[in-house]
Structures are given as C-alpha cells and as structure tokens.
Amino acid sequence: MGIDDASTSGTSHRAENVGAYLIERLRLLGLSHVFGVPGDYVLGFFKQLSDSALNLVTTCDELNAGYAADAYARIRGIGAVCVTYSVGGLKVVNATAQAYAEKSPLIVIAGAPGIKERIGNPLLHHKVRTFNTQKKIFEEVTVASAVLDDPHTACQEIDRVLFEAVRVKRPVYIELPRDMTFAHVKPSHQALSPRAQDTSDPNTLQAALDDAVTMINESQQPVVIADVELHRFGLQDKLLALIDKAQIPVAATILGKSVVDEYHPLYMGIYEGAMGFASVRDYVESSDCLILLGAFMTDVNLGQYTAHIDQEKAIYVTSEQCSIQYRTYARVGLHDFLEGLLTAPITPRIPRDFPHPRPIVPFLTKRGEKITVKRLFERLNWALEDNTVVIADVGDALFGGLDLITHRKTEFLSPGYYLSLGFAVPASIGAQLANPNLRPLVLVGDGAFQMTGIEVSTIARLGLNPIIVVLNNYGYATERPIQDGPFNDLQVWQYSRFPEIVGGGKGTVATTEDELDHALDAARAYTEGFTIIEVQLDPHDSSPALQRLAEGLAKKIR
Numbered sequence: 001m002g003i004d005d006a007s008t009s010g011t012s013h014r015a016e017n018v019g020a021y022l023i024e025r026l027r028l029l030g031l032s033h034v035f036g037v038p039g040d041y042v043l044g045f046f047k048q049l050s051d052s053a054l055n056l057v058t059t060c061d062e063l064n065a066g067y068a069a070d071a072y073a074r075i076r077g078i079g080a081v082c083v084t085y086s087v088g089g090l091k092v093v094n095a096t097a098q099a100y101a102e103k104s105p106l107i108v109i110a111g112a113p114g115i116k117e118r119i120g121n122p123l124l125h126h127k128v129r130t131f132n133t134q135k136k137i138f139e140e141v142t143v144a145s146a147v148l149d150d151p152h153t154a155c156q157e158i159d160r161v162l163f164e165a166v167r168v169k170r171p172v173y174i175e176l177p178r179d180m181t182f183a184h185v186k187p188s189h190q191a192l193s194p195r196a197q198d199t200s201d202p203n204t205l206q207a208a209l210d211d212a213v214t215m216i217n218e219s220q221q222p223v224v225i226a227d228v229e230l231h232r233f234g235l236q237d238k239l240l241a242l243i244d245k246a247q248i249p250v251a252a253t254i255l256g257k258s259v260v261d262e263y264h265p266l267y268m269g270i271y272e273g274a275m276g277f278a279s280v281r282d283y284v285e286s287s288d289c290l291i292l293l294g295a296f297m298t299d300v301n302l303g304q305y306t307a308h309i310d311q312e313k314a315i316y317v318t319s320e321q322c323s324i325q326y327r328t329y330a331r332v333g334l335h336d337f338l339e340g341l342l343t344a345p346i347t348p349r350i351p352r353d354f355p356h357p358r359p360i361v362p363f364l365t366k367r368g369e370k371i372t373v374k375r376l377f378e379r380l381n382w383a384l385e386d387n388t389v390v391i392a393d394v395g396d397a398l399f400g401g402l403d404l405i406t407h408r409k410t411e412f413l414s415p416g417y418y419l420s421l422g423f424a425v426p427a428s429i430g431a432q433l434a435n436p437n438l439r440p441l442v443l444v445g446d447g448a449f450q451m452t453g454i455e456v457s458t459i460a461r462l463g464l465n466p467i468i469v470v471l472n473n474y475g476y477a478t479e480r481p482i483q484d485g486p487f488n489d490l491q492v493w494q495y496s497r498f499p500e501i502v503g504g505g506k507g508t509v510a511t512t513e514d515e516l517d518h519a520l521d522a523a524r525a526y527t528e529g530f531t532i533i534e535v536q537l538d539p540h541d542s543s544p545a546l547q548r549l550a551e552g553l554a555k556k557i558r
Helices: 004-009 009-013 018-028 040-051 061-078 091-101 135-139 152-169 203-216 226-231 237-248 276-284 334-343 372-383 424-434 444-461 495-502 511-523 544-557
Strands: 033-036 053-060 079-083 106-112 144-147 172-177 222-225 250-252 265-269 289-293 314-317 321-326 388-392 440-443 467-472 507-511 530-536
Touching: 009 222, 009 388, 018 040, 018 152, 018 172, 033 040, 033 061, 040 053, 040 079, 040 106, 053 061, 053 424, 053 444, 061 079, 061 091, 061 106, 061 424, 061 444, 079 091, 079 144, 091 106, 091 135, 106 135, 106 152, 135 172, 135 289, 144 152, 144 530, 203 289, 203 334, 222 237, 222 276, 222 544, 226 237, 237 334, 265 276, 265 495, 314 334, 372 467, 372 511, 424 440, 440 444, 444 467, 444 495, 467 511, 495 507, 495 530, 507 511, 511 530
Parallel strands: 033 053, 033 079, 079 106, 106 172, 144 172, 222 250, 222 289, 250 265, 289 314, 388 440, 440 467, 467 530, 507 530
Antiparallel strands: 314 321
16 A cells, blocks of 8 residues: 555544654555664654554564565565664664665654653763664665654654655664654644655656657567566566567566566576576677666676677666656656566567576486585476575675576565675564465575574474575585685584474484485475475585676775
8 A cells, every 4th residue: 555545544634643644654655564673762653553553563682683674675565663763773774775775665663762851961871972873874875764753743753754665665764762752632634645846847758759669669689677676566467467468588687586487488588698597698698678777786686797789779768767768757656667667668579589488307316416506506406496596695696596487476685786694584584474375495604694693583483484594505605706815704504403403393314315315305395494404515516607797806905
C-alpha cells in the first residue's frame, strides 16, 4: 500500500500520540515487522511496537538489524529499523548508506533524549558533540529526515518523510525524542498527492517515446539492459511485457540479477564487461540500439569500466533521467516511459543468434575429489528450487553466485554496488520474514561470517530455516589477488559447530564433492531450522569473475 492510501485511511484516527501514529503509518505502508535493538531512549516506543500489530524483531547488533531491514525492503517494498541514540544509531549508518547507494527504501527510527532533557546542553549519555550530530550524519545518507520535536507538526513530518521513502526508494531518518513518544496528536487526515515533478511532462514524454521507437524500429540488433530500479519500483512485469511484445533480447546487470526469469527464452545472461562471458559482452557491445532501463552505471556493474557502451547507440532511462543518444528529456519518468513503450508501435522482430545462459548440466559427483569454487557453484545450481532466494555476500559468494540460474523474480539479493561485507546472514532474516514462502540460500565467505554470523542466534530464536553455505578459504580471499599479506588471514573457526553455541539448527563440514552433495541434500530435507554447511576451500582458489575483478583493482593500487 502506498503512502497516499495511508493518508486517507480512516484507521489512522485511532492514533492519539506520536508513537502510535508512526506505528499506524508503518503498518499501512505494508510493514509487518520492524527490526532493532532496545536502548533506554527508545524503550517507550519499543513497548508500543511490541503491543502493536507490528512484529518487533530484536537482533544481536544494530548494524545487522539494518541489514535485515534492508533485505526486507528489497522484497516487501519498504523496511524499518529502530534503535537508540548514537551508540545504536551510528551503527546503522553503514546499512543506511548501503540502502541509499542501492536504492532500498529503509526507514531509520532512532530514539533520542527528550526535548526537555536537552535544556542547558547537558552531557547526557550517548551524546557525541551536539544533540543534532546524529541527524546531520544521517542527512548525508538519506533523502529526507525529521526530528519529531513538536506534537503539532509530528504527523505531517512523519507523512512527509515516509512519502519520500516510497517516492524515490531510498532511506529516510526519523528521530523520536523519548518525551515526544506519548505526546498527544490530532491527525489531520490530509491526503497526499504525487508531486508535480513525479509526473512526466506529457509533451516531453511523447517526444522521447517517438525518438525511442524510431531508433528501435530502425535498428538491426536492439538489446535491453535491465537493472536494479526495475526491482525497486516493481516494474518487472512491464519489462517482461515489453520484451515479449517487441521480441528484444534482454541482459541483466549484477545489481539487476533475477529481474528477469533466467529461464526466459529472451534472456541472455549478466552483462558485466570483461568480468562476464565474452558471448554476452560481444552481443551487447555490437548492438546498434541499447535500451538501458533503470541502470546504475557503477564500476562493478560495468566490470571495472571494461564495458563499452556507446552513448550514440543508447536509450538510457532511470527514475531520475532520460536520454536518447545525445539528447536529454526533462521530467520523463521510468514508469511512464515503460508504459508508453508497451503501447507504442514497436515492430516485433525475430531475434537470432543471441547468447543464452549456459545450460545446467547434470552434476556428476566425483567421490573423494576435493571441492573447488567452480564445482561448488555447479552443485549449488542443482540446489535451487522455485522458492529459493539466493542471498550472496561480497566476494566469491557474489561473483560465483552470478552464474546461478534463478527461477523467478527477486530471487537474488546482494550488495552488488556498495559491497559491504557481512550483509547476507542478517539479510536472510529480513528476506524470510518479508516473504515466508521463500527459503534463503545464504552464500557467505568466512570473513563476512565472522563479522555478522552471530545472527544465527536470532535465526534460531525465530525458528527460521535458511541454508547457510560458508565458503571457508581461511581469510579475505577477495583481497589476496589484489594485495596479499598476513592482514588477510583470519583465526580459523569451527563454523559447523555454531548450532551447538546457539542451541538450534544443524551444522556440517564439506571438503569433498560427495560430502557437499550429502550436506546439501540433508539441508534441503531439514526444514525445522537452519543449516550451516562449512565448505573448506583452497585459500587461493576463486572464481574467474573474481580473478578478473581483482586484477583490475590491483592495477589501481600499484
């Protein structure tokens, strides 16, 4: 449900104080869960949350609560994290920065010292510099922020900030002083309408569509590049309708992976410059009409800028800009442009000789053969089911995971641009709570697991059942090809014994192909809790994509 629906709903009249009004608005936006860690400045609001229709999910650490809420937002369309002042809030900054960079609508709610407590500028605990320091920091990584310091304006401020999160799909910040939580309010019931700048200018839109259709119809080899904004704005079905109508092959990016059913007959694979398959790269870069939809032109998406996209041959449309060749069209939105293409007179063609993802060949287990990264991901392809959501952490978990063939929309989550280690394990909590019909397959390196793997405790407490595959290569394997040294080494943990520590789940170690085969089959059958499979790998073994990325990064530091 959108914020406009929430604004006109008659149910919000029940909210008689600031905290209750905020909870009601979160619920009407479609939230069922809020993630966080308690602290004294936010305890009153936590009590309100726990007594409300929302489910309050406490995690082991605030950063992990932010990751969980980010993953929840990527699947549900909105997510929320609630923490205390500074010691909690500043931990969430990194997760918020990631959500900003990758366009995930995360709502950060931070409890704070009461307004009356701030008189005389006392040195209250958790204070850093001024009482406004935390808000100033969050202003750098959010699109809207508010301090609810006046009950007469609190409802309007809540609506303003939430509206921005929904409108642009980026994080926002709400600071709730503890003496304002139960302050009386009178909701105005004022309906919110889309802002003028959110509606495409009809004349400019038509001009852009006319030019785009002419370019597409005159081309010999058009290609669609589908990226992350199609996920965030829920435009996957319109994308499919467009490529089916026009019969134009489509490739995804790293951030956009799973935006198209990867078994679709028009799907080519991932386009990632020199990091990807040559067949996809050659077909895309020889196209005379590249239609880039919702694309982020990041260094990772473009394979360390080894991708070669000719602007003269490009139609480039995002939620923030529209350009065709060298012309720019002001106030043309991605949604309206896609809608327009669906009814435009595009001439269907019969595409020939375009690449397809490599077919999944039967995995023939070699008994006693030591497992390699390449063989690991070949076997994981056989572990995917229709209800699997792959959550890949940074490193070979991500770059090896790109070769997995996902079955449906939004089945691959990863911080593929911001590249923050430690996302995957806490993200599995948010993903499975956002859609209980999904079962996460978590791909995480040992370095990332040592950062945030303690959240298996929360997973056990909630009775969730992800399959967690720990790629144990004894350190930061992503960094070794760039610059090796003892700083890349880690203390060796017994990852498979974490179920003993947290009192739930099952664990196993796999060093050979047959051990991996057995472990994955057993994990698939065990649905009562989580499974950790520790896959022991050679420290210098890595996927070809990661090797190519590392080579490019290594040149930058020499």
